[in-house]
Amino acid sequence: MSEAAIRASGLGRAFDDRWAVRDLDLAVAPGEIYGFLGQNGAGKTTTLRMFAGLLRPSAGELRIDGLKHADAGRALRRRIGFLPDTPPLHDYLTARQHLALVASLWGVPRRERDERGDRLFDALGIAGQVDALCKAASHGTRKKIHLAAVLATAPSVLLLDEPTSGLDPLAVRQLKDLLGEQARAGATVFLSTHGLELAEQVCHRIGILAGGRLRAEGTAAELRAQHGDASLEDVFLAVTAAAR
Amino acid sequence: MNLLLADVRALAGLPRTAAGRRVLAASGGGLLLLGLLSWWFANALLDQPGLVVALHDASDGRSQAALFGHALTACPMVAAWLGLALAQRTLFEAPELALWRLAPLPPWRPALQALLRAGFAATLWSLAIAGPGLVAVLRRGPAPAWAFALTPLAVVAATLPTLAATLAAQLLIVRFLAGRWLRLLLVVFAAAGSIGFSTWLMLALFGKPHDHARDVVAFAAGERATPWSVGPAAALLAAAARGELDLRALRDLALWLLATFAGFRLVGRAHPAACERHLAAELPAWRRGGSRWPAGLATNVLRKEFAQVAQQPGALVGFLVFAVLVFAMCQRRVLVAGVLAAPSLPADVAAFAALMAWWFLAVLMVLNTHMGRITHWDGPQWALWQCAPAAPGAILRGKMLAVLAMLGWPLLLVAFAGVAVLDARADVVLAYAATALGGSGVALGVLTLVGTIPVLVRHDGDGGSLQGGKGLVAALLLVVGMQVAALPALYAWHRLGEHAADHGLALDDAWRAAPVVIGAALAYGAAWCGLGWLVGSWNFARLLRPR
Numbered sequence: 021m022s023e024a025a026i027r028a029s030g031l032g033r034a035f036d037d038r039w040a041v042r043d044l045d046l047a048v049a050p051g052e053i054y055g056f057l058g059q060n061g062a063g064k065t066t067t068l069r070m071f072a073g074l075l076r077p078s079a080g081e082l083r084i085d086g087l088k089h090a091d092a093g094r095a096l097r098r099r100i101g102f103l104p105d106t107p108p109l110h111d112y113l114t115a116r117q118h119l120a121l122v123a124s125l126w127g128v129p130r131r132e133r134d135e136r137g138d139r140l141f142d143a144l145g146i147a148g149q150v151d152a153l154c155k156a157a158s159h160g161t162r163k164k165i166h167l168a169a170v171l172a173t174a175p176s177v178l179l180l181d182e183p184t185s186g187l188d189p190l191a192v193r194q195l196k197d198l199l200g201e202q203a204r205a206g207a208t209v210f211l212s213t214h215g216l217e218l219a220e221q222v223c224h225r226i227g228i229l230a231g232g233r234l235r236a237e238g239t240a241a242e243l244r245a246q247h248g249d250a251s252l253e254d255v256f257l258a259v260t261a262a263a264r
Numbered sequence: 265m266n267l268l269l270a271d272v273r274a275l276a277g278l279p280r281t282a283a284g285r286r287v288l289a290a291s292g293g294g295l296l297l298l299g300l301l302s303w304w305f306a307n308a309l310l311d312q313p314g315l316v317v318a319l320h321d322a323s324d325g326r327s328q329a330a331l332f333g334h335a336l337t338a339c340p341m342v343a344a345w346l347g348l349a350l351a352q353r354t355l356f357e358a359p360e361l362a363l364w365r366l367a368p369l370p371p372w373r374p375a376l377q378a379l380l381r382a383g384f385a386a387t388l389w390s391l392a393i394a395g396p397g398l399v400a401v402l403r404r405g406p407a408p409a410w411a412f413a414l415t416p417l418a419v420v421a422a423t424l425p426t427l428a429a430t431l432a433a434q435l436l437i438v439r440f441l442a443g444r445w446l447r448l449l450l451v452v453f454a455a456a457g458s459i460g461f462s463t464w465l466m467l468a469l470f471g472k473p474h475d476h477a478r479d480v481v482a483f484a485a486g487e488r489a490t491p492w493s494v495g496p497a498a499a500l501l502a503a504a505a506r507g508e509l510d511l512r513a514l515r516d517l518a519l520w521l522l523a524t525f526a527g528f529r530l531v532g533r534a535h536p537a538a539c540e541r542h543l544a545a546e547l548p549a550w551r552r553g554g555s556r557w558p559a560g561l562a563t564n565v566l567r568k569e570f571a572q573v574a575q576q577p578g579a580l581v582g583f584l585v586f587a588v589l590v591f592a593m594c595q596r597r598v599l600v601a602g603v604l605a606a607p608s609l610p611a612d613v614a615a616f617a618a619l620m621a622w623w624f625l626a627v628l629m630v631l632n633t634h635m636g637r638i639t640h641w642d643g644p645q646w647a648l649w650q651c652a653p654a655a656p657g658a659i660l661r662g663k664m665l666a667v668l669a670m671l672g673w674p675l676l677l678v679a680f681a682g683v684a685v686l687d688a689r690a691d692v693v694l695a696y697a698a699t700a701l702g703g704s705g706v707a708l709g710v711l712t713l714v715g716t717i718p719v720l721v722r723h724d725g726d727g728g729s730l731q732g733g734k735g736l737v738a739a740l741l742l743v744v745g746m747q748v749a750a751l752p753a754l755y756a757w758h759r760l761g762e763h764a765a766d767h768g769l770a771l772d773d774a775w776r777a778a779p780v781v782i783g784a785a786l787a788y789g790a791a792w793c794g795l796g797w798l799v800g801s802w803n804f805a806r807l808l809r810p811r
Binding site for chain 2: 036070074075076096097098100102108109113114121124128130
């Protein structure tokens, strides 16, 4: 597993002496879609924010694309795309202007930016809203705008925090298609979600986090088999209940 | 009462978390600093020779009442500022408003809660600005200990009625006249209030005590009207300073406060309808366009800053309000009457100096706003900068370019005012513009230095910026920094004035020195700019690091 796109060893983060994530060991291969499940406050967002370079781990080691996270700096950030639960949009920019700003930060040439932007806006069903101010966009549309901007930078590791919250069924379907397309192109996708159906349908492997620790990991079929062919919902409830 | 208790508990809970402790320390520190400045200013004013005698003559022996009244005028100023600046946010957009409106409460209760919250903030500000002055006056007489205890009551009584009146007026206007353009008009009032108050505060705290002493005497002589909410509070304190409790003034204060709450409760019945109308009247979005931006980082950041102004009606209106204020300031010849009347200076030199003085004041008025563009206003978007692989210095360069371009606005306004008000010649205006360009570089360097100090501008974990104290400390540091940076120019002006008084100053000599002055200003500006970028880039990188 030396070629893992994301490798965490004993990773942990504490806030005011309280551990939000502890002893996290996981490896995600290139081209894999990894689903991160957990109750509210389980530590999913903290993990993603550590992966994205927004939070410094309190313990353990993290490598992305083989590069040690703490030292790699800009070279590493160039490979990562992060969609937080609340997209960091500027309200008084249009969607196209936001995408241009993000692309410039990642050094994407203008022609590639425009080609990718048009294709992504179209794929996410927001081509008609790209010249409206982000302020007027709904929560779901704001997510789509920032997702398009992130994908326009062609990240090799895509981190998504609750990507389907606020999305309508059509948009969820478009998102699933896009994620599959990204993975087939070789990108690693790591997403946190409360959508068990999404995790089961899209993710190659699933990890269940409870109380800041990874309690179960495997494909959806493996997890169900470990619990007597129960549904993923039952597996989730059993794993999180055991951790309490 | 439950809403009040919830707010009190939220305040009491602040020290329990690290973020809350930071908020308390920052807010408390900022207000304390403002209080110390006010204390220093009040004592400097009271030490002015001849002030007491002049006051005694001007006020028919009621010099103490005049001093209290003058100090308390800060309270309605604070109330009007906060009432204008915070009305929309407090009355119609508070996060808890949806809950309050859904709860089975009387219709006026949410509005009253908004008034109480705004009143708390306004009282703290008023205490920091007016309180030290009141205490300083009490300390100079034989005031008993209980007289000092009346100070907070006097401040509250001088603050709340104006605040309530400002909020009530806006509530009623929105209730009956709501619409997109009214909302825009309220944004204009809010911008005017903020700019006007910060200018007043700056002139009050950093002006010369001698000039303020003249103001106090004029106030005592009745040349300036006493604000209606100040009289009873001043009378109460004046009597208390003599060791007497003025029951009539106390009754008047109580009646004022009762009438304030009763009146606001009455107006508050219109709050639910006003909220609905406010929400329905979204501000117009002025720009739509499909133009594609270039790919360069600094250009994108520059265009992003401009787009946020051009596409945000409130920000655009703020620029227009600023223009009106600058023209009003120039027409009243603020700060420069003495310079323009100096017989030893050629008219062109006096006009140049007047333009530079106005430019300096105009830049001070907007410096804090532009400093916000460096880091402070990007709180919700901070994660984007943190995740980006771009060099921190390159991002900062884009932001500095945007601010430099925006600093061109006061430069241009003062140039136009120079032509319109002073009838200044074109070459004088050009010399001013070139020198002020160097000054803009100084301003940019100073605001970048201050605006990237991590302890003052760092966002919290969720990207929110800590309001209140930290911002106030940064603003004060900015003004002081700008004054320190301007010291060489002030020293040169002082020497020139001495030379002109002793030996006279020929216009030809002044023009011969102009290239040197302009060159020095541009070089000085470039040096500050470079220093700001170097230190700012280092600090910006620290701010972008994972926490």
